[in-house]
Amino acid sequence: MPLFRSRAVCLTAFSLTLGLALSLHAEISQAHSLKPITSVEGITEYRLPNGLQVLLAPDEAKPSTTVNVTYRVGSKHENYGETGMAHLLEHLIFKGSPKTPDPWAEFSRRGLNANGTTWFDRTNYFAAFAANDENLKWYLQWQADAMVNSFIARRHLDTEMTVVRNEMEMGENNAEGVTTQRILAAMYQWHNYGKDTIGARSDVENVNIQRLQAFYRAYYQPDNATLTVTGKFKPDQVLDWVEQSFGKLPKSKKKPAPLYTVDPVQDGERLLTVRRVGGNPLSIAAYHVPPGAHPDYAAIELLNLILAEAPSGRLHKRLVEESKLAAAVRNFGLALAEPGFSMLIAESAPGASQDALNRELVTVTEGFAQRPITAQELSRAKTRWLNRWERSFTSPEEVGVTLSESIAQGDWRLFFLLRDRIKAISLDDVQRVATERFLPANRTLAQYIPSEKPQRAPAPAMVNLAEQMQSFKPQPAAAPVPAFDASPAAIDAKTRRSRLPNGMQLSLLPKPSRGQAVQGVISLSLGDAQSLFGQQSVAQMTASLLNKGTQSLDREQLRDALDAAKVELSVLNSESGDRLTLSWSSKREQAQQALALISQMLRQPRLDVATLEEVRSQSLAAVQAQRDDPEGVAGKALASALDLYPAGDARHARSFDEEVKDHKAVTAAQVQAFHKAMYGGQKAQLSMVGDFDAAAIESAAQQLFGDWVAPTQPQHLPRQASKAPGRLQLIATPDKQNAMMLGTLHLPLNDEHADRAALAMASYLVGGSSSSRLWLRIREKEGLSYGAGAGIRFSDRDAVSPLWVYGIFAPQNRAKVEAALREELSRVLKDGFSPRELSEAKQALLNDRRLGRAQDEALSAMLAKQADLDRTMAREQSFDQALNSLSLEQVNAALRQYFRLDDFQLIFAGDFK
Structure with missing residues (x-):
C-alpha cells in the first residue's frame, strides 16, 4: 500500500537477505558474559546490562549476514508540531557522526546493502552483506555509535528536509496513497495512527533542530532497542563484539513516557x-x-x-x-x-x-x-x-x-x-x-x-501482554543447514546441466536450504518477428491467463493445488511478447508436484472468455493509471523517441492509445490460437536451485516437457540501436506534485564488447550507488531529489545497450536538477574519477555480485539465462576478474567515450507551472 510513510531511504534497497537456524561454533572462545534468556525455533534472546535486547539467528547455509536494529519509536510517538519527526530522524542518522562522517560512503565501499525504514510503532536500520567478519564487526560498531553520537545537525537538516519533502511530493502523485492517508485521518479522532508517518508538510519544513535532537536523545537508547543478527556468523564472536560496542553505552536515565491514548468506539459510518x-x-x-x-x-x-x-x-x-x-x-x-x-x-x-x-x-x-x-x-x-x-x-x-x-x-x-x-x-x-x-x-x-x-x-x-504470552509454547527449532559455497566455480561444479529430446535445457543445482526451500524458473522463447506481428496484447493476456485455470482444474482448484504444493508463482511476459518467464518457490516434498502444476498451466491452460474479460479490465486500468503519472508519461515518451519499428511490430513502442486499442481488440480465439502456435519447449530453459532430488526432477521434466514442441519455431527478435539525435523534452502532467527525469542513450554494443567492464564501472561511479557522483550532488549536497542516478543495461545478443540517467524531484526544482546533472557530468568528464573512488567501487560492486549469487531466486534466474546463451558461471568469474583488474585510465577513457549527455533523449515530466 502506498501510504506516504518511509519504508526505505533508497528506492531500490528492498532486496535484503536473512536466514534462520541455530549453529554451534565451539572454536570461538567466549569472552562475553551474556546468557540466553529464551530461545524460540532457532532465535535466541540475550540482554545487555544497559537494557539492549539482542536476537541471534545463525544460519550456516546462507553465505550472507543481515544486521537489524529496531527502535521502539515511530510516528505515534510524535507530539503536536512534530509529525514526520521520526522519519526525518531516520534520514539524519545516515548523515553520520564524528567517528563516521559519511556512512553511505562506508556502506558502498564495504558492499553493504544498507537502509532504514520508519513506521507507526518503530524505526529500524539494517544492512545485508556477503558474510565477512570485518564488515560485521564494523557495522555493529557503526550502529552503536549512531545510537548516541549521530550529528543531528542543522546543516544536514537544511538539505535533508527538502529530500523528505520531495518524498512527500512523490506520494502526493499516488491516488491510492492520498486516499488511504485521508481515510486514516477520518478514522482516528485522537490517536496518532491517524497521522501519516511522512508527517505534515508544515511540520517537516519548520522542524526545530533542538526538538529533533531531544527526540533523538529520548528514544535512541539501548534499552529502547533490539539488535537482530541473522545469517552466517559465529554467535559467541558476535556477542563479544556486541558487548564491546553496545555494552559500553549507558542505560538511559529516563525512559520515554508511556502512551495511553485510545480512541472511543466509532459511532457511525x-x-x-x-x-x-x-x-x-x-x-x-x-x-x-x-x-x-x-x-x-x-x-x-x-x-x-x-x-x-x-x-x-x-x-x-x-x-x-x-x-x-x-x-x-x-x-x-x-x-x-x-x-x-x-x-x-x-x-x-x-x-x-x-x-x-x-x-x-x-x-x-x-x-x-x-x-x-x-x-x-x-x-x-x-x-x-x-x-x-x-x-x-x-x-x-x-x-x-x-x-x-x-x-x-x-x-x-x-x-x-x-x-x-x-x-x-x-x-x-x-x-x-x-x-x-x-x-x-x-x-x-x-x-x-x-x-x-x-x-x-x-x-x-x-x-x-504478559497474560497473552502465558499460554504460548515455543516449537522446536529447526536443525542447522550445512554451509554452501556460492563462488562461480563451486556453482558450476554442482550444477547438473542436460537437454531434453525437444531441446529444453535443464540447469539443476541441488543445495541445502532452510526449510527445504526450492526456487524454480522456466523461460520460453516465443515466435519470431513475422508471427509476433500485431500480437503484443495477445501475448500479454495469454501469459496473464496461465495461472487462472487449466483444462482439468478450474481457477479455484488450481489455486488450491498450488497452495497444497506450497507454490508461490510469478508470471512475467516481455513487452514484445517474445519471452515468457515463470518463477516459483516450493519445498522439497512438493518439488515434483509443483513442476507438474507448472507444466499443466503451460501446456493445458483454460483460457476462458470470462477470465479474459477480467484480465482485459485489469490491463486497461493499468494503462489508465500510467496516463497521468510523470514516471509513466516520461517512460512512454522516451520509448517513443527511441522507437525504430512500425506499428504492429513486436518491438514497436506503443502509445497509451495504441495499448488501449490493442487490449480491447483481443479475443479468446486469438489467445487460444497464440498459445497453440507459440508455446513449446524447444527453446526453453528450466532451472532449479535448492533442496531437491536432481535425478527425480530430471526424470519428471522428461515426462512433463520432453515431447512439448511449438508449431512455430522460436527465433531471436533482433534489436537495433537508435541513432536519434539528442533531444530535451518537457512534458506537462498537471496537478502532480512530483516530477520525473528520464534520459537514455542507445550504445551500439553488447556484453561481449571489450569496454564492458570499464563502462559498467564508469556508470556505477556516475550514478549506481549511494557514493556515486549524481547521488552525492543531487540528493546529498543539494537535497533536490529522493532518488537520482545512472546505469547501463548490457544486451546479451544485440548491439544495443541503453545507458540511462534518472531523478525524481519537485516540479519547481526542474532547472536546478538539470543544472546539477549537467554540471556534475561535465566535472567528472573533465577531471575523471579518483583512485580512491575506483578502489572503493571495485570492492562494493564485487561484493554486490557475490551477494546476488548467494540468493537462490536470483541464482535460478541466472542459470536459466546462462543456459539460453550457452554460458556458464565461468563467465561471471571472468567478468569479476575484469572488474577487479580495471585501471583508472580504462575507466576514465570509457567515461569520456560514452557519456555524452547531449546525445541523450532527456525527458522531464511534471507540473511545470
Missing part, C-alpha cells in the same frame, strides 16, 4: 471524497480492528483473505468476476501495537458506476451475518496464510522485517504466537469477529447517517 486529476476510481472500506497481540487479531488476518484474495475471495468473485464493477480488489491491514485498521480496496473497472461499486463493496464486506463463513473458506485462508508465514520464516529477508513488526507490538515472540493462533482458531470465532468488526457503525467509507439503534464494535482496549 464516515464518508469522504478525494478529488484530484488522473488515476483510477477507487472505493475503500476501512474498519477498526484490535491490536496485533489481541487474540481476535488472527481472525482479522484470515477475514482479509476470505474477502479479498483472488480467485476465491468474496469481493473478488462479486466485484471482479460477477458484476464487473472492479478491475481488482485487495486488502491492506496491519498488526499494530495498539488498536489498528483493516482496509478493503476496490479499483473500479473502466466505465463502472462508482455508486454501485460502493454499495457492493460494503454489502459483501458486511454480509457475514446473512452469509456465514464456510469451513472450506476458513481452511483455504488458513492454508494460504500459513504457507506464506512458512515462506517468510524460511526467507531471511522477510523474517527480519516481520520480526521488527513483532518487536514493535511489544514482544518478538508474537511472530510465532500469531501463527499458533491462526492454526487453532475456530470457525465460530472467525464468524464472531466478522460480525463484530465488519459492520456499518465501524466503517469509514465516508458519510454520517443518524441511526436510531447504532450497532457498535467492541470498545478498543490495550492488551495485557
Whole structure:
C-alpha cells in the first residue's frame, strides 16, 4: 500500500537477505558474559546490562549476514508540531557522526546493502552483506555509535528536509496513497495512527533542530532497542563484539513516557471524497480492528483473505468476476501495537458506476451475518496464510522485517504466537469477529447517517501482554543447514546441466536450504518477428491467463493445488511478447508436484472468455493509471523517441492509445490460437536451485516437457540501436506534485564488447550507488531529489545497450536538477574519477555480485539465462576478474567515450507551472 510513510531511504534497497537456524561454533572462545534468556525455533534472546535486547539467528547455509536494529519509536510517538519527526530522524542518522562522517560512503565501499525504514510503532536500520567478519564487526560498531553520537545537525537538516519533502511530493502523485492517508485521518479522532508517518508538510519544513535532537536523545537508547543478527556468523564472536560496542553505552536515565491514548468506539459510518486529476476510481472500506497481540487479531488476518484474495475471495468473485464493477480488489491491514485498521480496496473497472461499486463493496464486506463463513473458506485462508508465514520464516529477508513488526507490538515472540493462533482458531470465532468488526457503525467509507439503534464494535482496549504470552509454547527449532559455497566455480561444479529430446535445457543445482526451500524458473522463447506481428496484447493476456485455470482444474482448484504444493508463482511476459518467464518457490516434498502444476498451466491452460474479460479490465486500468503519472508519461515518451519499428511490430513502442486499442481488440480465439502456435519447449530453459532430488526432477521434466514442441519455431527478435539525435523534452502532467527525469542513450554494443567492464564501472561511479557522483550532488549536497542516478543495461545478443540517467524531484526544482546533472557530468568528464573512488567501487560492486549469487531466486534466474546463451558461471568469474583488474585510465577513457549527455533523449515530466 502506498501510504506516504518511509519504508526505505533508497528506492531500490528492498532486496535484503536473512536466514534462520541455530549453529554451534565451539572454536570461538567466549569472552562475553551474556546468557540466553529464551530461545524460540532457532532465535535466541540475550540482554545487555544497559537494557539492549539482542536476537541471534545463525544460519550456516546462507553465505550472507543481515544486521537489524529496531527502535521502539515511530510516528505515534510524535507530539503536536512534530509529525514526520521520526522519519526525518531516520534520514539524519545516515548523515553520520564524528567517528563516521559519511556512512553511505562506508556502506558502498564495504558492499553493504544498507537502509532504514520508519513506521507507526518503530524505526529500524539494517544492512545485508556477503558474510565477512570485518564488515560485521564494523557495522555493529557503526550502529552503536549512531545510537548516541549521530550529528543531528542543522546543516544536514537544511538539505535533508527538502529530500523528505520531495518524498512527500512523490506520494502526493499516488491516488491510492492520498486516499488511504485521508481515510486514516477520518478514522482516528485522537490517536496518532491517524497521522501519516511522512508527517505534515508544515511540520517537516519548520522542524526545530533542538526538538529533533531531544527526540533523538529520548528514544535512541539501548534499552529502547533490539539488535537482530541473522545469517552466517559465529554467535559467541558476535556477542563479544556486541558487548564491546553496545555494552559500553549507558542505560538511559529516563525512559520515554508511556502512551495511553485510545480512541472511543466509532459511532457511525464516515464518508469522504478525494478529488484530484488522473488515476483510477477507487472505493475503500476501512474498519477498526484490535491490536496485533489481541487474540481476535488472527481472525482479522484470515477475514482479509476470505474477502479479498483472488480467485476465491468474496469481493473478488462479486466485484471482479460477477458484476464487473472492479478491475481488482485487495486488502491492506496491519498488526499494530495498539488498536489498528483493516482496509478493503476496490479499483473500479473502466466505465463502472462508482455508486454501485460502493454499495457492493460494503454489502459483501458486511454480509457475514446473512452469509456465514464456510469451513472450506476458513481452511483455504488458513492454508494460504500459513504457507506464506512458512515462506517468510524460511526467507531471511522477510523474517527480519516481520520480526521488527513483532518487536514493535511489544514482544518478538508474537511472530510465532500469531501463527499458533491462526492454526487453532475456530470457525465460530472467525464468524464472531466478522460480525463484530465488519459492520456499518465501524466503517469509514465516508458519510454520517443518524441511526436510531447504532450497532457498535467492541470498545478498543490495550492488551495485557504478559497474560497473552502465558499460554504460548515455543516449537522446536529447526536443525542447522550445512554451509554452501556460492563462488562461480563451486556453482558450476554442482550444477547438473542436460537437454531434453525437444531441446529444453535443464540447469539443476541441488543445495541445502532452510526449510527445504526450492526456487524454480522456466523461460520460453516465443515466435519470431513475422508471427509476433500485431500480437503484443495477445501475448500479454495469454501469459496473464496461465495461472487462472487449466483444462482439468478450474481457477479455484488450481489455486488450491498450488497452495497444497506450497507454490508461490510469478508470471512475467516481455513487452514484445517474445519471452515468457515463470518463477516459483516450493519445498522439497512438493518439488515434483509443483513442476507438474507448472507444466499443466503451460501446456493445458483454460483460457476462458470470462477470465479474459477480467484480465482485459485489469490491463486497461493499468494503462489508465500510467496516463497521468510523470514516471509513466516520461517512460512512454522516451520509448517513443527511441522507437525504430512500425506499428504492429513486436518491438514497436506503443502509445497509451495504441495499448488501449490493442487490449480491447483481443479475443479468446486469438489467445487460444497464440498459445497453440507459440508455446513449446524447444527453446526453453528450466532451472532449479535448492533442496531437491536432481535425478527425480530430471526424470519428471522428461515426462512433463520432453515431447512439448511449438508449431512455430522460436527465433531471436533482433534489436537495433537508435541513432536519434539528442533531444530535451518537457512534458506537462498537471496537478502532480512530483516530477520525473528520464534520459537514455542507445550504445551500439553488447556484453561481449571489450569496454564492458570499464563502462559498467564508469556508470556505477556516475550514478549506481549511494557514493556515486549524481547521488552525492543531487540528493546529498543539494537535497533536490529522493532518488537520482545512472546505469547501463548490457544486451546479451544485440548491439544495443541503453545507458540511462534518472531523478525524481519537485516540479519547481526542474532547472536546478538539470543544472546539477549537467554540471556534475561535465566535472567528472573533465577531471575523471579518483583512485580512491575506483578502489572503493571495485570492492562494493564485487561484493554486490557475490551477494546476488548467494540468493537462490536470483541464482535460478541466472542459470536459466546462462543456459539460453550457452554460458556458464565461468563467465561471471571472468567478468569479476575484469572488474577487479580495471585501471583508472580504462575507466576514465570509457567515461569520456560514452557519456555524452547531449546525445541523450532527456525527458522531464511534471507540473511545470
